[in-house]
Amino acid sequence: MEGGKMEKLQQQQYWRAVRSLLSYKNATIVVCLLNIVSALILLQGFLFPSPSSRLASSSKALYRNIKESEDIRRSMVPVDLIRRVREIRKDVSVESEPVKQKDVKQTAAEDLISRLNNFHSYSDVGNVKALEEWRKRKMERAKQRSMLWN
Structure with a gap:
């Protein structure tokens, strides 16, 4: 019977240790530590942005610049002149x-x-x-x- 009492005593001690770890005081400390760690991670993200986010913003700016330069290039193409040259070429080819x-x-x-x-x-x-x-x-x-x- 002593073996059964020993096991029961060990189980009781185990549950006491678990209860002491799961006390409100300890749970509060763990939650506070998790909050501090998450706050530090967020603060690091705001103060020191990652290269990928900088790359994304620079690629957006680059895309905007490319689109703007394409629009400028298209606006500079002499569409009327090109159309007139094509008409003249058709006339010349018909006459030739x-x-x-x-x-x-x-x-x-x-x-x-x-x-x-x-x-x-x-x-x-x-x-x-x-x-x-x-x-x-x-x-x-x-x-x-x-x-x-x-």
């Missing part, structure tokens, strides 16, 4: 196409004339006359087309 076609047609006509001149020496008179008439008709049509373009 017939000129290119005329050049191609002119070279084709010259090539045909040279072939006809070479052909004169090898062909008979009837073929030469027919070719000359065909050439004249082609030249007249080309002149009429060039007049339409102008």
Whole structure:
């Protein structure tokens, strides 16, 4: 029985120790210490901000500066001038196409004339006359087309 009494006595002593630790006085001291530690942490955050918060504020300022510079750059772009240059380029490209076609047609006509001149020496008179008439008709049509373009 002594073993049972010893265990009971040990349990009672344990509970007394726990009660003494959980007294109002000790609980008040622990709560005060936690308040002091949390106040120090908050004070440190206000007095000495972390590099990440400084980085966040500087990145906001940097973003604001970048956006402002982009707005300034966009406002400086000569939109009207660019539009007018594009219109002029379209007009020039439309006008230059017939000129290119005329050049191609002119070279084709010259090539045909040279072939006809070479052909004169090898062909008979009837073929030469027919070719000359065909050439004249082609030249007249080309002149009429060039007049339409102008």
